[in-house]
Amino acid sequence: MSPALLIALRFLGARKRAMLMSLTGIVFGVAFFVITQAQTAGFEAYFIKTILGVNGMVRIEDRIQSTRAMTATEGSSFAIAVEGSVKYIPGVQHAKAVTDALKGFPEVTAASPVIRGNATLIANFREYDTKPYGIDLGTFLNVSDLETQIIDGSMKAFGESPYALIVGSRIAKRMNLQVGDSVLLDGAGEPQRFRVAAVFETGIDQVDRERVYLHLPAIRTLLNKPTGASFIQLNLLDPELAPALAPRIQEALGHSTMAWQEREKTWLQVFSVLRISSALTISTIIFISGLGMFNTLVMIVVDKTREIAILRSMGYTRADISRIFMLQGGIVVALGVTLGCAAAALGTYTLSHIPIRIRGIFASDHFVVLWDPWHYVAAAVIATVVVLIASYFPSRRAARLEPGAVIRGSSS
Amino acid sequence: MSLLRVEDLHRHLGEGDTRCHALRGVSFTIEPGRTYAIAGHSGSGKSTLLYLIGLLDIPDAGSIWVGDRETSRLTDDERTAVRNEHMGFVFQFHFLLKEFTALENVMLPMRKLGRLSEEAMRAKAADLLGAVGLGDKTRRLGTQLSGGEQQRVAIARALANDPGLILADEPTGNLDHANADRVFALLSDIAHQRGQALLMVSHNPELAHRCDHVFRMQDGVILP
Numbered sequence: 001m002s003p004a005l006l007i008a009l010r011f012l013g014a015r016k017r018a019m020l021m022s023l024t025g026i027v028f029g030v031a032f033f034v035i036t037q038a039q040t041a042g043f044e045a046y047f048i049k050t051i052l053g054v055n056g057m058v059r060i061e062d063r064i065q066s067t068r069a070m071t072a073t074e075g076s077s078f079a080i081a082v083e084g085s086v087k088y089i090p091g092v093q094h095a096k097a098v099t100d101a102l103k104g105f106p107e108v109t110a111a112s113p114v115i116r117g118n119a120t121l122i123a124n125f126r127e128y129d130t131k132p133y134g135i136d137l138g139t140f141l142n143v144s145d146l147e148t149q150i151i152d153g154s155m156k157a158f159g160e161s162p163y164a165l166i167v168g169s170r171i172a173k174r175m176n177l178q179v180g181d182s183v184l185l186d187g188a189g190e191p192q193r194f195r196v197a198a199v200f201e202t203g204i205d206q207v208d209r210e211r212v213y214l215h216l217p218a219i220r221t222l223l224n225k226p227t228g229a230s231f232i233q234l235n236l237l238d239p240e241l242a243p244a245l246a247p248r249i250q251e252a253l254g255h256s257t258m259a260w261q262e263r264e265k266t267w268l269q270v271f272s273v274l275r276i277s278s279a280l281t282i283s284t285i286i287f288i289s290g291l292g293m294f295n296t297l298v299m300i301v302v303d304k305t306r307e308i309a310i311l312r313s314m315g316y317t318r319a320d321i322s323r324i325f326m327l328q329g330g331i332v333v334a335l336g337v338t339l340g341c342a343a344a345a346l347g348t349y350t351l352s353h354i355p356i357r358i359r360g361i362f363a364s365d366h367f368v369v370l371w372d373p374w375h376y377v378a379a380a381v382i383a384t385v386v387v388l389i390a391s392y393f394p395s396r397r398a399a400r401l402e403p404g405a406v407i408r409g410s411s412s
Numbered sequence: 413m414s415l416l417r418v419e420d421l422h423r424h425l426g427e428g429d430t431r432c433h434a435l436r437g438v439s440f441t442i443e444p445g446r447t448y449a450i451a452g453h454s455g456s457g458k459s460t461l462l463y464l465i466g467l468l469d470i471p472d473a474g475s476i477w478v479g480d481r482e483t484s485r486l487t488d489d490e491r492t493a494v495r496n497e498h499m500g501f502v503f504q505f506h507f508l509l510k511e512f513t514a515l516e517n518v519m520l521p522m523r524k525l526g527r528l529s530e531e532a533m534r535a536k537a538a539d540l541l542g543a544v545g546l547g548d549k550t551r552r553l554g555t556q557l558s559g560g561e562q563q564r565v566a567i568a569r570a571l572a573n574d575p576g577l578i579l580a581d582e583p584t585g586n587l588d589h590a591n592a593d594r595v596f597a598l599l600s601d602i603a604h605q606r607g608q609a610l611l612m613v614s615h616n617p618e619l620a621h622r623c624d625h626v627f628r629m630q631d632g633v634i635l636p
């Protein structure tokens with residue numbers, strides 16, 4: 001063991017209680033930092049997983065047309081929005097052509113056309129406004145997690161009947177619907193009779209409250225839309241590819257294309273603000289421990305002024321003295337980070353088993369956590385930087401002591 | 413070649429109104445194996461001289477030769493290394509590190525020098541403590557020793573790296589008559605036996621006279 005380390009350890013022992021306070025602060029700071037990050041990041045990741053499973057990674061929607069070409073569709077009922085020199089024509093008229101063109105994008109692993117509309121659901125003598133989604137079952141399961149969202153009934157029953165319906169959990173509850181019940185949907189055309197094949201729950205309130213899934217051919221008659229699609233939902237190799245890919249598809253296909261990051265910007269911002277603010281809040285615990293550490297080290301320097309002088313007189317250099325005090329900080333932070341990370345892992349594990357019912361933006365029955373080594377690294381870096389800065393000034397002060405002056409002062 | 417030679421040392425202390433010319437041209441030489449006392453009235457500059465020789469302070473003018481090396485203008489780290497290897501200090505107060513046992517205190521200068529193994533350092537420290545009559549108290553903390561015993565530990569510590577020169581500033585100033593006598597006898601015996609030089613500031617004329625040579629100081633100069 002180096003003499004500096006030996007002396008550092010003994011000096012630490014001289015202020016055991018104050019050092020234990022700083023150590024405890026660092027342990028708690030590191031642990032809380034990691035736990036809050038694991039939790040906020042966990043909820044964020046779970047939210048992303050949920051919305052990707054519900055609304056997909058990328059959606060190709062309205063056709064974009066420059067105003068120059070507007071004359072072609074002028075007067076048509078489709079032309080509604082004019083934005084600058086660009087006009088949007090709702091929906092994807094030539095879904096097949098678009099889907100074929102997507103073969104030129106190897107990042108796209110699946111594409112599914114969807115028709116979206118409005119219809120009134122009538123059952124048990126009550127009416128309820130819904131947003132029917134006409135899906136192509138074969139491809140839609142590749143661009144969503146619909147299959148895992150089923151909480152009652154079965155996907156198979158839906159697949160077997162052309163007039164089957166999957167209703168959102170909150171619709172089912174409000175309308176008192178059971179699997180097997182018969183309902184009427186009233187869209188743009190004639191009201192049609194459907195049978196409830198399954199109930200789904202995404203946890204996203206708005207979706208569970210208004211969405212019903214039916215087969216594409218059925219919605220065409222229901223809404224009187226013989227051709228086209230409202231949008232095409234895509235699945236990619238990696239959700240992170242979406243922001244770069246969406247503009248390329250939009251450029252190439254002439255359809256407004258939006259990545260999930262863009263679509264869910266508001267919520268993603270809420271999550272990141274939450275995460276940053278909790279990181280800052282918790283960091284104050286570490287900062288305060290750093291202040292305590294600073295205080296304690298200054299006290300030790302004052303306390304040990306004569307000892308420092310005698311060490312200098314017997315041959316310890318300024319750097320040695322500085323090292324003795326930096327090492328005290330180093331020992332405390334190393335111990336604090338180690339214990340803090342262990343406590344964090346334990347706390348995160350425990351938290352993930354605490355029951356809590358969450359519905360609204362996703363569905364979970366317990367705390368959601370994300371195990372991310374970077375949370376531990378970040379906490380360790382913050383604690384280390386804080387403590388090393390807190391140790392630097394006392395150590396510099398100790399190193400600057402003039403042994404002659406100190407000894408002269410205490411002899412006379 | 414002499415062990416240590418100082419030439420025309422000058423030192424001013426203090427700032428502004430309190431500034432005073434504490435050393436006004438001091439020169440002498442020190443030979444190995446001999447004991448020297450610095451005597452003089454309070455404020456005559458004895459401690460100032462001792463700290464300069466111990467390289468704990470820098471003279472305003474003059475030179476300090478340790479062997480054939482002029483040391484007064486070395487860097488702080490170089491002077492520190494010279495102290496570590498060639499000088500041992502005993503002050504009026506013992507300055508033991510109270511978190512360390514007597515043995516560990518004596519080992520501190522050896523650890524810094526780093527020439528011996530842990531085992532050899534232990535054995536040597538135990539020997540030195542034996543030589544100052546504390547062979548049975550090596551494991552005591554400083555706080556568990558009497559004032560005289562603590563001062564003897566400090567002497568053992570000053571001897572740890574076999575320095576050529578032992579510098580002592582009123583090493584007995586804090587001790588009663590019997591202990592003072594014992595500590596002085598120890599220092600001068602060890603110096604004679606080991607061929608080390610002892611330079612000791614003392615107010616005690618009796619002890620000063622038992623040294624091989626006495627420098628009398630007055631107002632910052634050594635009287636002839």
Ligand SMILES: Nc1ncnc2c1ncn2[C@@H]1O[C@H](COP(=O)(O)OP(=O)(O)OP(=O)(O)O)[C@@H](O)[C@H]1O
Nearest residue numbers: 425426430432434453454455456457458459460461
């Ligand atoms: N920091 C200082 N500022 C100004 N003058 C000082 C300072 N320290 C010491 N002096 C003066 O320098 C002179 C020499 O002091 P020094 O400590 O060397 O005396 P000394 O001979 O060791 O005295 P004593 O026997 O009391 O220890 C004294 O006149 C003292 O007043």
Ligand SMILES: [Mg+2]
Nearest residue numbers: 458459460581
């Ligand atoms: Mg003095």
